[in-house]
Amino acid sequence: MLQVIERSNDPQVRQLRKNYVSPSETIAAIDLIIHEILKDCPFVAINVATGCLCDRSERIRIFKAGPSFKALVSSMTTEVDNERILRVVTIFFGYVMFSHAWQGNEPSFQDVNVVKSVWNLPDTPLHKKLRNFCQETRRLGHNWAWCDTCCIDKSTSSILNQSLTSMYQWYAGSAATIVFLAGVAHPSKPGDLLRSLWMTRAWTLQELLSPKVIFFYDSEWKPYLGNTGSNHKESPEIMQELVDATNIPHGTIFTFTPDDLGVREKLRLASTRNATVEEDVAYSLIGIFKSDIRPHYGERADALGHLLEEIVARSGEVTVLAWSGKPSSYNSCLPASISVYNQTPHSPPLIEGKEMERCINELREKLPKQEVRSICNKINRLSSVRFAARRLHLPCIIFPVKSLEKPYEGNEKLYRTRVSGLGQVEFTTTDDLLRNEPRKFVFAHPWIRYIRGPSSGVAWGDDLESDTDTDFDGVAPSHAVSAPRIDNYTRALEMIARLGQPFNALLLVQQPNGEYKRVAAENEIVVSGLGTNIAPKNVRATVLEIL
Numbered sequence: 001m002l003q004v005i006e007r008s009n010d011p012q013v014r015q016l017r018k019n020y021v022s023p024s025e026t027i028a029a030i031d032l033i034i035h036e037i038l039k040d041c042p043f044v045a046i047n048v049a050t051g052c053l054c055d056r057s058e059r060i061r062i063f064k065a066g067p068s069f070k071a072l073v074s075s076m077t078t079e080v081d082n083e084r085i086l087r088v089v090t091i092f093f094g095y096v097m098f099s100h101a102w103q104g105n106e107p108s109f110q111d112v113n114v115v116k117s118v119w120n121l122p123d124t125p126l127h128k129k130l131r132n133f134c135q136e137t138r139r140l141g142h143n144w145a146w147c148d149t150c151c152i153d154k155s156t157s158s159i160l161n162q163s164l165t166s167m168y169q170w171y172a173g174s175a176a177t178i179v180f181l182a183g184v185a186h187p188s189k190p191g192d193l194l195r196s197l198w199m200t201r202a203w204t205l206q207e208l209l210s211p212k213v214i215f216f217y218d219s220e221w222k223p224y225l226g227n228t229g230s231n232h233k234e235s236p237e238i239m240q241e242l243v244d245a246t247n248i249p250h251g252t253i254f255t256f257t258p259d260d261l262g263v264r265e266k267l268r269l270a271s272t273r274n275a276t277v278e279e280d281v282a283y284s285l286i287g288i289f290k291s292d293i294r295p296h297y298g299e300r301a302d303a304l305g306h307l308l309e310e311i312v313a314r315s316g317e318v319t320v321l322a323w324s325g326k327p328s329s330y331n332s333c334l335p336a337s338i339s340v341y342n343q344t345p346h347s348p349p350l351i352e353g354k355e356m357e358r359c360i361n362e363l364r365e366k367l368p369k370q371e372v373r374s375i376c377n378k379i380n381r382l383s384s385v386r387f388a389a390r391r392l393h394l395p396c397i398i399f400p401v402k403s404l405e406k407p408y409e410g411n412e413k414l415y416r417t418r419v420s421g422l423g424q425v426e427f428t429t430t431d432d433l434l435r436n437e438p439r440k441f442v443f444a445h446p447w448i449r450y451i452r453g454p455s456s457g458v459a460w461g462d463d464l465e466s467d468t469d470t471d472f473d474g475v476a477p478s479h480a481v482s483a484p485r486i487d488n489y490t491r492a493l494e495m496i497a498r499l500g501q502p503f504n505a506l507l508l509v510q511q512p513n514g515e516y517k518r519v520a521a522e523n524e525i526v527v528s529g530l531g532t533n534i535a536p537k538n539v540r541a542t543v544l545e546i547l
Contacts, residue, residue, distance in 0.1 A: 029080045044151045045144040048134045051117030094175035095144035096137040099207035106149035161295045168287020177211035186220035193241045202275035202284040209256040263317040267341035279303040305330025309387045332518040346504040346526045359497035362532040376492040378541040392546040401441035421538035428522040440510040502529045515545045
């Protein structure tokens with residue numbers, strides 16, 4: 001009919017063409033929406049009706065051969081209904097992700113391709129696990145299932161790497177995620193999930209957090225705790241187990257995004273999890289950290305080094321350096337194992353209220369304004385932390401070690417030092433620090449963000465009085481007024497008060513070419529700090545290059 005209207009000699013008839021859409025216009029709109037949907041979907045998925053592995057083009061072919069596509073095209077004659085197209089396309093291409101602990105010789109991409117369908121695989125317990133997952137996906141009303149064992153062609157490194165870096169988004173965009181708890185006997189009991197092997201594996205952290213809808217099944221493929229609800233993240237009983245297992249709030253688990261947790265909290269969550277392949281400890285965190293590192297199996301422990309380097313470089317978050325134990329060969333300020341982040345790092349108590357008033361008043365009496373400005377500007381002129389070629393460029397305040405000794409016979413690990421500005425400091429390490437050749441040691445205070453505080457640094461020019469807010473003589477002591485004005489001078493004193501607190505120090509030893517390496521202490525080295533007896537000479541702000 002549209003062709004007849006278009007070919008009419010009557011202009012008024014031809015004008016009627018604007019009231020209709022052609023099938024080609026509808027198909028173009030459908031193709032555009034399919035493209036947008038599929039770009040965030042797995043590259044390959046299992047057709048749960050046939051058991052065949054289908055790439056994106058094959059899924060499109062199946063959709064266009066089906067009744068849903070034909071109904072869309074034939075029913076849209078006057079206008080393209082994009083909302084309806086989106087609903088239909090989303091439902092058809094919706095997929096279910098599988099989360100499980102690998103149990104050995106799992107079916108591979110090649111295994112399924114050889115026999116053409118998961119239904120044709122030999123009868124083994126692991127093949128049955130895959131088939132049960134597909135059957136459950138179909139029962140839930142979805143067409144496509146994804147399993148990491150057989151939906152990634154691991155023989156092609158580019159596909160493997162793209163899959164690993166996309167996996168977080170695939171779980172987040174899934175219609176549902178099915179979790180199989182192989183070690184949880186039926187009938188399941190409260191606490192079984194908390195104690196399950198699944199909860200200890202590296203990859204399952206993102207598989208727990210990223211999906212919006214999740215279902216847990218016991219070893220007999222029965223819903224965990226008999227819960228037949230539409231989403232186990234909505235079950236108070238199951239969610240309480242997840243809260244107990246992760247120590248993060250219910251709401252964060254329910255609607256997790258990578259920005260919901262800080263760097264240190266994410267590392268804590270990962271610290272108790274294990275991976276069969278060493279590199280997977282790092283690669284399993286790519287999505288949670290929104291990392292750009294590229295997987296390269298064979299780099300072994302360097303994978304964790306690459307991840308931590310990127311975290312520090314991108315976020316400026318130096319709490320990554322707060323650990324004790326064995327250092328990495330990648331960089332001495334990074335740990336050899338992610339397990340160290342299960343340690344609770346030293347956190348100085350917040351100075352606020354009357355305690356902050358007391359410190360400020362003491363500092364006003366002890367420090368001339370010029371010295372306050374000098375200390376403040378030394379700290380605020382420090383550059384940002386950065387990595388380059390595995391070398392950490394660390395802004396910090398250093399305290400030189402004047403003497404080093406072993407104070408007690410029989411305790412080969414304990415050392416005592418006398419430190420400029422800090423006095424006596426003791427620590428334990430398995431490193432032999434008393435060699436014949438003289439070496440320079442320093443303690444470093446790298447927590448510059450904490451010292452700067454909420455103001456993120458207030459730097460003054462040469463003219464102290466140029467800013468009306470820095471008219472120091474006009475600022476009364478904070479105890480003399482009910483609502484003191486917070487000017488640059490007061491903020492600087494607050495900064496110096498934070499500098500005076502106890503802190504977790506890094507012990508560094510200078511190398512022949514001037515760089516430094518971190519000494520691996522067995523426990524955190526928490527030093528007393530400078531208190532309020534602070535002088536500019538004790539505030540040595542610098543950037544150290546650490547190997």
